[in-house]
Every structure is written in structure tokens, then in C-alpha cells.
Amino acid sequence: MGATYLGERPLKLHFIPYPAPGHMIPLCDISTLFASSGHEVTIITTPSNAQILHKSIPPHRRLHLHTVPFPSNEVGLPEGIENLSAVSDLVNAAKVHQATALLRCPIEQFVEHHLPDCIIADFLFPWVDDVANKLNIPRLAFNGFSLFAVCAIDKLQSNNTNSEEYSSFIPNLPHPITLNATPPKILTEFMKPLLETELKSYGLIVNDFAELGGEEYIEHYEQTTGHKAWHIGPASLMCKRSLEEKAERGQKSVVGADECMRWLNGKRVKSVVYICFGSMCHFQDKQLYEIASGMEASGHDFIWVVPEKKGKKEEKWLPKGFEERNAEKGMIIKGWAPQVVILGHPAIGAFLTHCGWNSTVEAVSAGVPMITWPVHDEQFYNEKLITEVSGIGVEVGAKEWSILGFGERKHLVPRNSIEKAVRRLMDGGDEALAIRRRTNHYSIMAARAVQEGGSSHTNFKALIHHLKLFRDRKSLHQ
Numbered sequence: 162m163g164a165t166y167l168g169e170r171p172l173k174l175h176f177i178p179y180p181a182p183g184h185m186i187p188l189c190d191i192s193t194l195f196a197s198s199g200h201e202v203t204i205i206t207t208p209s210n211a212q213i214l215h216k217s218i219p220p221h222r223r224l225h226l227h228t229v230p231f232p233s234n235e236v237g238l239p240e241g242i243e244n245l246s247a248v249s250d251l252v253n254a255a256k257v258h259q260a261t262a263l264l265r266c267p268i269e270q271f272v273e274h275h276l277p278d279c280i281i282a283d284f285l286f287p288w289v290d291d292v293a294n295k296l297n298i299p300r301l302a303f304n305g306f307s308l309f310a311v312c313a314i315d316k317l318q319s320n321n322t323n324s325e326e327y328s329s330f331i332p333n334l335p336h337p338i339t340l341n342a343t344p345p346k347i348l349t350e351f352m353k354p355l356l357e358t359e360l361k362s363y364g365l366i367v368n369d370f371a372e373l374g375g376e377e378y379i380e381h382y383e384q385t386t387g388h389k390a391w392h393i394g395p396a397s398l399m400c401k402r403s404l405e406e407k408a409e410r411g412q413k414s415v416v417g418a419d420e421c422m423r424w425l426n427g428k429r430v431k432s433v434v435y436i437c438f439g440s441m442c443h444f445q446d447k448q449l450y451e452i453a454s455g456m457e458a459s460g461h462d463f464i465w466v467v468p469e470k471k472g473k474k475e476e477k478w479l480p481k482g483f484e485e486r487n488a489e490k491g492m493i494i495k496g497w498a499p500q501v502v503i504l505g506h507p508a509i510g511a512f513l514t515h516c517g518w519n520s521t522v523e524a525v526s527a528g529v530p531m532i533t534w535p536v537h538d539e540q541f542y543n544e545k546l547i548t549e550v551s552g553i554g555v556e557v558g559a560k561e562w563s564i565l566g567f568g569e570r571k572h573l574v575p576r577n578s579i580e581k582a583v584r585r586l587m588d589g590g591d592e593a594l595a596i597r598r599r600t601n602h603y604s605i606m607a608a609r610a611v612q613e614g615g616s617s618h619t620n621f622k623a624l625i626h627h628l629k630l631f632r633d634r635k636s637l638h639q
């Protein structure tokens with residue numbers, strides 16, 4: 162009887178999201194899911210990030226924010242710059258990352274005084290492993306990747322231990338995969354110890370639903386690593402939100418959700434291409450020029466999100482007369498866009514994306530096929546999942562793998578490749594129809610996954626059960 166009583170007690174959970182939109186957004190959605198299921202949740206973050214979260218996560222009496230100071234002086238960053246989305250070069254990005262290592266001391270002190278039943282932390286905080294072990298608390302890891310990418314990175318590392326350059330062919334996965342670019346060794350080596358530490362955790366939380374990556378990758382992962390992966394996504398579908406709350410997800414949009422809706426309401430079903438490269442991809446002007454020219458040549462309508470150029474005066478990256486000629490056909494959003502709201506509109510027919518994992522899952526959830534243009538991090542792996550494994554997109558032909566999304570690139574993706582890829586999906590034809598059918602199928606699966614009895618919902622319940630068992634066994638032995 163005692164165990165039953167213990168099992169009914171809500172869990173006490175601490176979440177530690179990494180300060181970058183692609184990491185914070187899904188982990189905070191997941192934390193909201195735990196809170197709305199009756200568990201006591203504390204998100205530990207820094208003051209500027211807390212301000213973003215205050216606006217973007219729906220208020221809930223079980224969801225608390227705890228802030229620790231961001232060590233701006235120690236790393237030489239101006240006050241208030243506490244997130245990778247607030248910097249636009251590698252030097253400052255490295256300082257943000259360096260600062261996250263210095264958060265250990267204040268976070269450890271807080272955790273010691275407010276012992277949780279479990280810590281759920283981003284893998285970019287490897288020191289949480291030590292803290293959790295010291296305090297005998299289970300730790301769940303989160304990296305914001307697809308499990309497919311995690312498996313592919315692991316295989317690539319184990320197959321290239323001695324070579325100077327990693328190859329782009331990845332053997333021993335359920336599908337033979339050849340990437341369109343070679344991963345920079347510095348990136349793969351940066352990830353290696355982080356992924357190793359991740360494997361020491363109690364399990365990995367994945368913002369995906371089992372049907373998308375496929376059971377075969379879950380089996381592959383669990384068999385080759387002995388580690389448990391919990392697919393509980395898509396994060397964007399987990400929490401019920403108003404249009405305004407959806408629009409504020411992650412950051413405040415520079416354009417109102419209602420303005421986007423009004424513009425899209427005037428367009429035909431599946432006639433608009435949505436273009437966005439996530440939160441950290443800054444293209445040179447000449448690449449933006451190629452995108453504008455390619456889109457114009459395709460003849461299709463578009464919503465194009467271009468990051469605000471911080472500290473720089475507006476540069477000329479549009480062809481002469483472009484805005485006048487495309488006043489009806491296109492909408493350019495300079496800064497943060499309400500992506501989930503836009504993707505959910507029936508007028509959106511394709512998404513030209515950098516294949517960030519959140520964007521990918523959001524597109525799938527909305528039933529929008531993708532034109533893939535990976536740029537940095539694990540996006541080249543996701544491209545293969547989209548185009549070859551799941552068959553829900555076409556490639557633009559990007560071949561240059563950058564470190565984060567900053568800096569000069571040697572190779573442009575030319576306008577004719579952009580036009581061709583857009584036409585391949587948007588001009589109709591058998592291939593496009595088949596891709597749309599498959600995307601639609603996955604979107605139905607995504608919606609089902611988060612409903613009662615769906616795969617992610619079942620995984621979520623099983624995870625809670627495991628965490629409660631762990632806690633209750635621990636307390637019986639104390």
C-alpha cells in the first residue's frame with residue numbers, strides 16, 4: 162500500500178535548457194507537458210533567458226523559473242547577451258558556451274538545496290552528470306537532435322577513428338547513407354565527449370515520434386548503445402496554445418501572427434513557399450541575392466524570414482526592383498517569425514529549410530514537405546532522413562558544412578538550383594504528389610502520437626512510471 166501512495170505523489174523535476182532557441186524551445190515545451198500532467202517543474206536559466214521564457218511559455222501553477230546570474234564579466238560579454246541567438250559571430254558564440262560551463266556552481270548549489278527526483282538537462286551541460294551522480298539523482302539527457310542523427314554521428318565516429326578527415330559515407334546503419342558534405346572534424350570531435358557523457362544518463366529524451374525516424378533506428382540505438390531513448394514529441398504539438406502563444410514561442414515575433422494569417426488567407430491552398438533557416442544561420446548578401454533570384458524565377462509565392470542584421474546598416478541584398486515586382490507575391494520578415502503559426506496555414510505548400518530538427522518536426526507535424534538546405538551542426542544528417550529515409554522532401558544541393566551558421570562560405574547555392582528544387586515540389590507531377598502523400602501520412606501519425614494511446618503519449622506515461630519507481634525505491638532504501 163505504501164508504494165501505491167508514494168507512486169501517486171507528483172514528481173519534482175529540474176530542467177536545464179541550453180541558451181539557444183533550438184534547444185530551449187523544445188525542452189521548455191517538454192517541461193510544460195510535465196507540469197500540465199501534474200508534476201512540479203522548475204526551469205533553471207539565466208535572467209535574459211527567463212525574460213524570453215516568461216513571455217513564451219504558458220503560465221502554469223506547477224511551472225517555476227529559477228534564475229542564476231549569467232557570468233557576463235567573466236567571459237567578456239555585454240550585459241544581457243545570454244543566448245546564442247543574440248550573437249552573430251563565432252567568437253561571441255564561444256563566449257556564450259564558455260559561460261554555460263561557469264553556471265555549474267550556482268546551479269549545483271540550487272539543486273543541492275532543492276533536491277529533485279530527476280534532472281533533465283541539455284547534453285551541452287556535461288557537468289550535470291557529475292552533479293546528478295554526486296546527489297544520487299537520475300539525469301535524463303536532451304540534445305535536440307533526431308535519433309537518426311545521433312546514430313549516424315556515432316557510426317561516423319567509430320568508423321573514422323584514425324583518419325584525418327571524416328568520410329561522408331556512413332556504413333552499418335539500417336539504411337546506407339552518404340551525406341552531401343563532409344562533417345568538419347572539429348565539430349565531430351566537439352560532440353564526441355558530449356555524446357559519450359549523454360550515454361551515462363538514465364535515458365535520452367527525443368523530440369520526435371517513433372513513427373518518423375522509424376522503429377528500426379530506435380532498435381539500432383538501443384542495441385548498439387544499451388541506452389534508452391524516449392520519443393515523446395513532437396514538442397510543438399504537446400501543449401495547447403492560443404494563436405498568440407504559438408506566435409510568441411521562443412521569442413517575440415517581429416510580425417503579428419494575425420498579419421501573417423491575413424496575408425496567407427489571400428493565397429491558394431499549398432501555393433506558398435515558406436523560407437526560414439532557423440535561429441542561427443546568417444547568410445552573406447550574395448547568397449540572399451541568389452535566394453531572391455531563384456524564388457522569383459520559380460514564379461511561386463513565398464514568405465521569407467531573413468535574420469535581422471544586428472549592428473549593421475541594412476545592406477543591399479535584393480535584386481533591383483525585387484520588392485516592387487513581388488509586392489503581391491512575397492512577404493519578407495526581417496527578424497523572428499511566428500514559424501509554427503505560418504507552417505500550420507493551409508496555404509503553405511513547401512518549406513525551404515536548413516533542416517534544424519525542430520523545424521523538421523514542425524514541418525512534418527503541419528504536413529508541409531521540405532526543400533532541404535542544411536548549413537551547420539547535425540542538419541546534413543537530418544537532410545538524409547527527410548529525403549532518403551522518409552521521402553518527404555527534395556534537396557537543393559547544399560554541400561558546404563559550416564561551423565554554426567556564421568561566417569563566409571566558399572560556395573553559394575546558385576539561383577538555378579533553388580528554382581529547380583522549388584519547382585520540383587511546387588509545380589506538381591508524380592514525384593511531388595508522392596512526397597505530399599507521405600508527408601500527409603506522417604503528419605497524421607504525429608497528431609496521433611501525442612494523443613491518449615499514441616506512441617509518444619504512451620512513452621511519456623511509461624517514462625513517468627519509471628521515474629516514480631526509481632524515486633520510490635530510493636526512498637524505501639533511505
Ligand code: UDP
Binds near residue numbers: 466496498
Ligand atoms: N523559429 C521561429 N521563428 C524564426 C526562426 C526560428 O519560431 O524566425 C523557431 C522554429 O520554429 C524552431 C526553432 O526556432 O522551433 C529553431 O530550431 P531548429 O532546430 O529548427 O534550428 P536552429 O535554430 O537550432 O538551427
